[in-house]
Each structure stands twice: as structure tokens, then as C-alpha cells.
Amino acid sequence: PFWLTISMGVLIGALGFVFSNLFGAPMKEFLPFLTIGLILWALITTVLNEGCTGFTEAEAIIKQISLPLFIHTLRILWRNLVIFAHNLVIFPLVLLVFWVPLKATAFLSIIGLVLLIINLTWMALLLGVFCTRYRDIPQIVSNLLQVFFYLTPIIWMPHLLPKRASMLLLNANPFFHLIEIVRAPLLGS
Numbered sequence: 001p002f003w004l005t006i007s008m009g010v011l012i013g014a015l016g017f018v019f020s021n022l023f024g025a026p027m028k029e030f031l032p033f034l035t036i037g038l039i040l041w042a043l044i045t046t047v048l049n050e051g052c053t054g055f056t057e058a059e060a061i062i063k064q065i066s067l068p069l070f071i072h073t074l075r076i077l078w079r080n081l082v083i084f085a086h087n088l089v090i091f092p093l094v095l096l097v098f099w100v101p102l103k104a105t106a107f108l109s110i111i112g113l114v115l116l117i118i119n120l121t122w123m124a125l126l127l128g129v130f131c132t133r134y135r136d137i138p139q140i141v142s143n144l145l146q147v148f149f150y151l152t153p154i155i156w157m158p159h160l161l162p163k164r165a166s167m168l169l170l171n172a173n174p175f176f177h178l179i180e181i182v183r184a185p186l187l188g189s
Contacts, residue, residue, distance in 0.1 A: 001086040008087045012038055012094070019155050028098040030157065035094045036183045037154035043084040044120065044178065045145050050076045051124025052131040052138035073125045077117065091186070103188040112181035119178060148175050 012035050020030040051073060055062065058072045095102065131137045152175045158166060170176050 001083055004083055005086045005089060008039065008042065009090050009093075012090060015155060023156065023160060025157060028100060031094050031098065032091070032100055032187060033157060033183070034155060035091050036186055037179060039084065039087045039091065040116070040179045040182055041149065041152070041154050041175075042087060043080055044116075044175065045149075046083070047077060047080045047120045047124050048127060048145060049138070049142055050080070051120075051127045052141050054124065054128040055132040056135075070125065073121065073128055076124060077121055081117070102186070105185045105188055108185035109182045112185060115181055116178050148173070152176050152179065154179070 012031070015038070016027065016031040016034050019025075019034065020027045023030070054072050054076050055069065058075075061067070062069070062072070094100075127137070127141060131141075151169060152173055153170070158170055158176075161169060
């Protein structure tokens with residue numbers, strides 16, 4: 001799993017350098033924002049994409065062992081939470097490099113993470129059921145998640161948007177809220 005962490009760290013470093021210069025954002029402010037955003041986005045997309053194929057990939061187990069089907073969704077969630085925990089090591093390193101202290105609000109991110117996990121669980125279960133019946137939906141979900149990546153403030157900061165676009169783009173985007181309930185407390189909001 002640490003190879004995945006190294007890969008994520010290199011991606012964060014490269015994107016942080018390019019986009020902080022592109023947007024004229026100070027690296028001390030932008031890199032922690034980007035780091036936690038990308039780590040959370042990786043968790044969200046892998047859980048949802050793997051949730052789509054969770055039941056079809058577990059077909060042999062489902063046919064041989066009588067288990068509640070929800071177990072297969074929980075297996076996906078657990079595997080991705082372990083990878084998330086490995087990737088989360090990058091965030092304190094970024095904070096240490098730029099001497100950014102954590103505020104007391106950071107503890108609220110634990111509640112946000114629990115809410116995120118609960119939401120990912122029901123979404124992965126629902127997608128698993130639909131994708132088992134309709135085998136073309138995983139490609140649609142994957143493409144929609146790619147679109148939402150660009151519409152969600154992960155590699156760009158929300159204050160860069162004009163007020164009017166901000167209200168429409170951010171408030172209507174469920175992924176923004178899922179990421180922000182964890183990211184905002186970690187960044188002191």
C-alpha cells in the first residue's frame with residue numbers, strides 16, 4: 001500500500017507545484033487544500049467505482065457461501081479505508097513542511113469522515129445493485145465521476161469562482177459537500 005502512497009505523494013507534489021503557480025495561490029495555503037482534497041477524492045471514486053462491480057466480482061463467493069450481500073460492499077469499503085489511511089500520512093507531512101498548525105476544529109473532521117463513510121456505503125450498495133442488473137452503468141459512473149472531479153474544488157479553490165457561479169456550482173455539487181465536511185475542519189474552518 002505504501003507504493004500507492006508514494007504515487008499519491010508524487011501526484012500531489014506535481015499538481016501542487018503546477019496549479020499553485022497557475023492560480024497564483026501561495027503554496028502554504030494551496031498544497032494542504034490540494035492534498036486532503038485528492039486523498040478524499042481517491043477514496044470516494046474508488047469506493048464508488050468498485051461498488052459498481054462489487055457483486056459481479058464476488059459472484060463466485062456469493063454462489064458458494066450464504067452471506068448477507070451487504071458484506072461485499074463492506075469489504076470494498078474496508079479495503080479502500082485501509083488505502084485511505086496509508087494516503088492520509090501525506091497530509092501531516094505537508095503540514096510539517098509548511099509549518100501549518102492544526103487547529104482545534106480538526107477534530108470535527110472525524111465526524112465528517114464518519115458521515116462520508118456512511119454516505120459512501122449506501123451509494124456503493126445502491127450502485128452495486130443497479131450495476132449488477134445493468135452492466136453498462138459502471139462506465140457511466142466512471143465518466144460522471146471524472147466530470148465531477150473537474151466540477152469539484154479539488155485542484156482549484158472555491159474562492160476563485162465568481163459569486164454567482166460559486167452558488168450554482170458548489171451548492172448543487174454533492175461531492176463538494178462530502179469533501180468539505182472533512183477538509184474544512186482540517187484546514188481550520
